[in-house]
Amino acid sequence: MTRSPTPRRTYVPHTLDADAVRIWCGLALDALGRAREDIDAINVYPVADGDTGTNLYLTVESAAQAVDAAFDGHPASSGAARPSLADVVRAMAHGALIGARGNSGTILAQLLRGMADVLAEDGDGGEGGGTGGGDEADGLRRALRRAVDLAYLAVAHPVEGTVLTVAVAAAEGAERATGDLGTVARAAYEGARAALQATPGQLDVLARAGVVDAGGYGLVTVLGGLAEALSGEAPAAPPAAPAIPAPASASPLTAETGAGPVDCSADGPAFEVIYLLEAGDGAVAGLRERLDALGDSLVVVGGDGLWNVHVHVDDAGAAVEAGIQAGRPYRIRITHFGAPAERRPAAPEPGRPERRPDGPSGERATRAVVAVVPGDGLAALCAEAGATVVATDPGKPPGGSELAEAIRRAHAREVVLLPNDAELRHPAAAAAAQARAEGVRVAVIPTRSPVQGIAALAVHEPARSFDEDVVAMTSAAGATRCAELAVAEHRSWTMAGVCQAGDVLGLIDGDVAVIGTELARTAETVLDRMLAAGGEMVTLVLGADLPDAIAERLERHVREGHFAVDTIVYRGGQPSAPLIIGVE
Incomplete structure (x- = not known):
């Protein structure tokens, strides 16, 4: 599954174009992946359920996948026109909407939608097109301001000291900045970063816990990806604030079992209800009123007939029924905050039977x-x-x-x-x-x-x-060392020297250790290097097009050159790597 090595490159676009948005999504997702546990650990508002980092990661992941799909629909090899900025930002916003998780993820989806509204209008019609010329920095300023406006409209009762406050500071930082696109993006990030540090002074629950707002921390992380994508420079890290210890990171081969979320307060509604809703604007206005009367943390985001609804309530059934009255709810998820973890089921979708294993009772x-x-x-x-x-x-x-x-x-x-x-x-x-x-x-x-x-x-x-x-x-x-053979797609620098397109690469534990021109001979060299450190069993997993004759040759090589080492062969059928090797 390892891909042929590619030198790490930083793409610095001169315009806010489709490629820049794709790079932004990738950088933001990677940064959230690294920060996810830290953000989960400081999640104390609005409910201390320890999942804000995870929710934000999954929300941005859905946005990034939608952006990748937009590019997949315009492959360069086909000669089709590259996706425009409008295509990509609309895909990003839609992906975030349908994948939004939790309170902060839902608000982030609305922030991205607000940015997409402006950027799509500015970039519509251009092939991969950006906002163009000297208007690009101004376009980013307007996009961030539109994002804030929409986010405040989506939240029933906005609270300062949260992700909303951080978003406002980002927009204001961009509006105060002069200079090119990268300068404005960095100013937005720095404004958000400063606002995040101030959140404990605005929200008592944060001050008592000694942490910054978790949703705001996630937004700063996302804006850091934007600043890096547009300027080519990684910004200063967000302030390290977790006073609540984050789970220890797993060592490279240590199982990660997780310590579970922080304890939830007994106060407040018992359930979090989230669903997608197909409904018109008029019906959603009435839905907001009904849900606001049922609970709190109400956020309804979206538009054009598709909405993501998030609310905390004591009566989860009533919240779902309100959605049914407004339109067609689906992807319904209900989490019971107060129940022990082992009794928190995911609600099945309407009309979709619950998955049951073999057995008369269908128990887990x-x-x-x-x-x-x-x-x-x-x-x-x-x-x-x-x-x-x-x-x-x-x-x-x-x-x-x-x-x-x-x-x-x-x-x-x-x-x-x-x-x-x-x-x-x-x-x-x-x-x-x-x-x-x-x-x-x-x-x-x-x-x-x-x-x-x-x-x-x-x-x-x-x-x-x-x-x-x-x-x-x-x-x-x-105890299993792993290796893989791959074919280089282009000329590149590797740990073993310079490879040319078409060379056979032998990767041991993820690093290129051997460069060859013939697959079987390269595999033999890899095996010899791995077995020089000892081993009792070799596993060969053959790719989809690897001839059996090569497997027989490698078995013979191990048998003749390495006494008392057994070999087992599997026809794996993987299309990505012609051969995967394991040594135990």
């Missing part, structure tokens, strides 16, 4: 394993071992939402998640955090390759206690 299984795999052969192998499989396509790794859905599909009280790809660390962690909020005990074993996942599955034993099983699976994965 005790334990399940969810494994991400890149090929049909690997999928069949893992499914035969009892895992719930998430299949991947080349260049389209699953997001946190997709992994969270796979955990739900496993329908177990305890789940072990095997991402089998180093690039899935952040999505896997976000999916696990969301599943824990729904009452599932989840451990993420940060497997970097399918061969580590195979090793973990081989020692999985549901009869053991959860902790013992996780330790055994983690140890088996950690």
Whole structure:
């Protein structure tokens, strides 16, 4: 699943164009992935349920996926016109709307929609087009101001010292700045950063906890991605504020089980209700009134017939019924704040039966394993071992939402998640955090390759206690060194020197260690290097087009050159890598 190495490049656009928006989404998502646990840890308002960072990550992930889809619909190789700025910002706003999670995620979706309204109008009609010339900095100023205006309209009872205050400061910082687009973006970020530091003085609950606002921290992180995308310079980090200890980061091969959210206050409504709603503007006005009378933290965002509704209530059924009266609600999610984690189910969608495992009562299984795999052969192998499989396509790794859905599909009280790809660390962690909020005990074993996942599955034993099983699976994965062969797509600098397009690359533990011109010979060199450090078992996972003759040659090479080392071969069928190697 590892992609051929590409030198890290910083793209510095001269205009706010489609490419800049795509880079912004990628930078923001990566930054939120790194900050997710810290943001969760300082989440004390409006409910101390420890999920703001996760919700923001999943919201931006949905926006980024929608932007990628807009580019996929205009592949450069097809000769089709590149997507315009209007295409991409509308996709971003729509993706954020349908993927918005929690109070802060819903407000962020509305902020992005407000920006998209202005940027789409400015950039409509241009191929990949930006706002153009000297108007681009002014376009960003107007976009940020429009974002603030829409966000305040969406929140029933705005509170200062929250993400809204931080958004206002970003717009004001941009309006005060003079200079080019990058200068204005950095000024917006610095204004938001300063406002974030002041939030404890505006909201008593933050002051008592000794933290800044979690939603505001997330918005500053997103604006940092924008500033970097438009200026090419990474801005200063947001202020480090968590007085509440964040969970310790997992070591590279230590299972991440999570400590769970901070305790929720007994005060306030019992349920969080979120759903998408198809309805007209007039019906939504009445819905706001009904929901405002039922609870608090009401945020309704969207437009053009599609809305995302978020509210905290004591009567969850009444909140859903209000949506039914207004239009067609779907993707309904209900979280009980006060219940212990193991009793927080996700509500099934209307008309969609609840998933039930085999058995007369449909109760949850005790334990399940969810494994991400890149090929049909690997999928069949893992499914035969009892895992719930998430299949991947080349260049389209699953997001946190997709992994969270796979955990739900496993329908177990305890789940072990095997991402089998180093690039899935952040999505896997976000999916696990969301599943824990729904009452599932989840451990993420940060497997970097399918061969580590195979090793973990081989020692999985549901009869053991959860902790013992996780330790055994983690140890088996950690004892498996992994390698992969890939074909270079272009000339590039690597750890092993300069490679040319078409060269065969041998990657050991993610780094290019061998550059060759012939696949079998390169694989033999990789095997010799790995086995020089010892080993008892070699696993070869063959790609979709790798001939059996090469596998036979490699088996013979191991047998003749490395005494007492066994070899096992799987036809993995993965399209992305011709060969994956594991050594235990």
